Amino acid sequence: xxxxxxxxxxxxxxxxxxxxxRAGDKPxxxxxxxVMVDHPGMVGDIHRAYFxxxxxxxxxxxxxxxxxxxxxxxxxxxxxxxHAAARKEALSAKADGARIAGAIGPxxxxxxxxxxxxxxxxxxxxxxxxxxxGEDVDLILAETVSSIEHASAVLEGARICGKPVWIAxxxxxxxxxxxxxxxPLAEALDVVGAAEAVLANCSAPEALDVAMPILATAGKPFGxxxxxxxxxxxxxxxxxxxxxxxxxxxxxxxxKYADHVMGWVDAGATIVGGCCEVxxxxxxxxxxxxxxxxxxxx
Numbered sequence: 001x002x003x004x005x006x007x008x009x010x011x012x013x014x015x016x017x018x019x020x021x022r023a024g025d026k027p028x029x030x031x032x033x034x035v036m037v038d039h040p041g042m043v044g045d046i047h048r049a050y051f052x053x054x055x056x057x058x059x060x061x062x063x064x065x066x067x068x069x070x071x072x073x074x075x076x077x078x079x080x081x082x083h084a085a086a087r088k089e090a091l092s093a094k095a096d097g098a099r100i101a102g103a104i105g106p107x108x109x110x111x112x113x114x115x116x117x118x119x120x121x122x123x124x125x126x127x128x129x130x131x132x133x134g135e136d137v138d139l140i141l142a143e144t145v146s147s148i149e150h151a152s153a154v155l156e157g158a159r160i161c162g163k164p165v166w167i168a169x170x171x172x173x174x175x176x177x178x179x180x181x182x183x184p185l186a187e188a189l190d191v192v193g194a195a196e197a198v199l200a201n202c203s204a205p206e207a208l209d210v211a212m213p214i215l216a217t218a219g220k221p222f223g224x225x226x227x228x229x230x231x232x233x234x235x236x237x238x239x240x241x242x243x244x245x246x247x248x249x250x251x252x253x254x255x256k257y258a259d260h261v262m263g264w265v266d267a268g269a270t271i272v273g274g275c276c277e278v279x280x281x282x283x284x285x286x287x288x289x290x291x292x293x294x295x296x297x298x
Contacts, residue, residue: 008297009057010056011225012051012058014227015119019042032064033064033069036089043089045093048093048226051093051185054283056251059088060100062087063144064105065086069108084132100136102161104130104140104143111144111170112146113147123156126157127156127160130262131161137161140164145170146170146179148183152187155195167197167279169200170200174202174204177211185215189215197220199225200226204227205228205257205260209264212269224264228257228277257282257286258285259290
């Protein structure tokens, strides 16, 4: 454990649940994608809320914009336009000195390494998205990576745009030493040579507590951003799930969540933030605690 004062990158928090909360619309399998059509400007407002809370990176609302997720929605021809809209929302909110991270979520479904396409097919699909990011983003953030093959595919595909790539692994909620595939996190780090930072995300904060010392062995900047779900339900692992299959943890308010984050920082993490059900109030509390501890948010 270290108490050294550090430069800390503060990521934003979750987007999908915050959009649903503000829009008041019933969740659909498109998650936050439909909201950009029905409520233009709302994504930008949430980016601004996170910047106001102290975040220094806005993550584009592109996590779920995959061709496979648009099948059967009537939006199959809007793939490129939706990506452009998400980047525009982030750029509209960008504060001085802030950065934009282009999010690439998992193909087919989150938390389902068994459903991920074969390596060669996945590389082509991830490459298409990274190429769309172009000059609009400062880095690529490969999120919720649930297997070693998934990691290999997204890292290979993402490098086409020439921007730094950060990779974030999703962990077993009850065992932070393994990915959701069951593969050891330590073995996953063997394939992250092309990444400039390694993170854990969209897992229970307690799992990230365990993962931090393992991530530290990669010899790269590391950190994490957890979710505040009670658990990943069987209903959510089904075909085209909606977010109302998941419940918010009532014991993971801003102060409690920040306790976990400060533990990660004490373990050497320099990139922290929040995922699903972690909102602007959580990020504001983290920013406050970091400053009180003498860290500089960059």
